[in-house]
Amino acid sequence: MKIVIRTCLAVAAALTALPVAAQISDGVVKLGVINDQSGPYSSLTGPGAVLAAKIAVEDLKPQLGDIKVEMLTADHQNKPDVGSAIVKRWFDVEKIDAVVDVSNSSVALAVQSLIRERNKVALYGIVGTTELTGRQCAATGFSWVHDAYALVSGPTKTLTRGASDTWYFVGADFEFGKNMVKVAKTLVADHGGRTLGEIFHPMSELDYSSYLLQAKSSQATFVAFANAGSQLVNTMKQWQEFGMQDGRQKPIATLLSIADVHAAGLDVMQGLTATTAWYWNLNDDTRAFAHRFFERFKAMPTESQAGMYSAVTHYLKAVIATRSDATDTVVRWMRATPVNDMFARNARLREDGKLAHDFLLVSVKSKAESKAPWDYYRIDAVVPASDAFLPLDASDCPLVAGAAKSR
Template identity: 35%
Template sequence: MSRIERRALLAGATALPLARPGLLRAQARGPVQIGLLSDMSGPFRDVGGPGNRVAAELAVQDFGGSLLGRPITVRQADGQNRADVSAALAREWIDSLGVDVLADGAASSSGLAIQEVCREKKRIYIITGPATSDMTGAKCSPYGMHFGFDTYALAHGTGTALTRSGGDSWYFITSDYAFGHALERDTMAAVRAAGGKVLGAVRAPLNNADFSSFLIQARASGAKVVGFALAGIDLQNCIKQAAEFGLTRGGARIATLLVQVTDIVALGQKTCEGMVLTDSFYWDLNDATRAWAKRYMARMTTPPGLQHAAMYTGVTHWLKAAREVGGTDADAVAAAMKAMPVNDMYNADVRIREDGRTLHRMYLWQIKPEAEARHPYDYCKLITSIAPEEAWRPLREGGCPLIRG
């Protein structure tokens, strides 16, 4: 997206014009529009950002480039990780531009705001950036389909494994916004359920550069495990400073609760060696993921991460469902998306649950030593596979109002 287009969209978003039926009828005969509200300049740019557009365009290409005789276009704008900006852009795109489906969302606070707009306007929202489990819990929507990770799965994969292996006392350094709060909450629950205890937590502002005071408090706690409920550049800064600070010299282990391949690229494999992470996608998982990653890397300089794979999956599945029902009506497409199995380069007959949660198989990975790498970006070795019924929060424990009985 050009700077001019982005400025025009932001200016239009502040005006929030009413929908123009004549324009929308004309657009119904024009292109099918997929709109990505992303972080294009902040801490989540590398894990989502421009790579999400590449992933969406690969999905469109593989689908054939058109839907029911209409060409498919992908647009993208910077939601700035702000709920107000993201919600305003979502309204502008739907009301004035006739965008058919929204995707991404970046920060969880922005994603929750987008989900409310999509609920009101009856548009499918393909959730890939936001990780809070509230997206399919108390804040669930009939139109929200969560294709990425969520805080419950991340917490129960890494948190449970480390607690059971001896890390039975925890202290948290947590991003002070919706994602961090949810990840801390869900990991605390997993630690306690596994027999561990939580000694305390400290909150760090989003886009923070200096974690020294938080690391001092973590070391002073005496916890065996320090959980980083952080993401993107914030996570990278905290890991770097923890190494400089010597956090682990006193015997503490670091639990990086959300690590993506772009984080490892930025930090270096040597810095990340030994870290444990939970994820459903790894570019080197199998022949199909390697082939898809090669196509992605023809346009990007680093391997794709989970958010990029989730974008490909979500857009592909939405297009298949729209073709199945013969249109883009959100209620019909939502029903089809939940009825049809999800199949692509890393999912086989995966289903979307009633609350919108996509039930991927999850994996527990460990970053291998640099000396063991066989080729570029050969970072991870598999520890264990986690079945969907173990990885994701039970349906009736999430508080989703769509679930009755």
């Protein structure tokens, strides 16, 4: 009996002494960062998001110990079929554990179907469509940075005070732009305002003159742009060329990145109002991360790039804490543990997959107001998570509906 007991204890000790990596499938944690690497949204996400994810891995190296982390990258070219094919190959051949960023609504919806089928994790960045955490939500898909509701709730709720406040929308003609305009129009109506018109342009558009002239002729109080990246930059350059900076109409960006402001310059972008999930110059923690990022990228991080650092950090902390990369195990830890880092404070993953965090309502400074390079935003208000996101009781995510029925 003593021999048996000693043998069992020896086996138990040996198992306990196994390296953490032995608990990891295939002996490695694999992440796949896919986004727009060279198109209109590459400055918002692109190579900068890849770098942010790498910095997250580097920062956690002491805690990771002998857990090996590998990272693949790809450009989906803003095409759902291209993105879907890449991610499918990653899952089936490369055996990746989590998809990171995506940052295109149409591609994200395609990826969402794949993670649901294969029980994998997706950490989405600047995906606008509310469908991702609405009717097409997934238990393992997480919207980290924003969605259309969060982006438009700040300006529409703050600026619309009655029927005299009118809106005209110029949007990109794909899932992101259409969803953004749809949500914004609903919020404008809910706060007593009126929408005077909407028009959509192709993704590849370079000449926005006809769209801006229609917006101008509408005489709407606010002209909101449901586009981003180089599209928004070109729109605002032509806004200035047409003399629309005369103050008669106020420009609103439903998705503004500091990279956009830097590309166009303060003379072009000054006065533009938007909601953002993060700003590098907010506090000591955001500045510390931003300066580290700047040293390697020569540009300040966007909200999406900062968000991907946060998302990858939270995912890997779950791997470290649970000594596993099994999807269900990791997801349980992620959902149960609040996010506390330079991107978000005391933020939690909701049942629908949204990371509920505060937002900032900002306006672009003039040259006279800006005190240093990249000092581009004036913070007008903090939009608390409770106001920024669609209330859970209004969600059409099946995961929330099931939970609500059980309460």
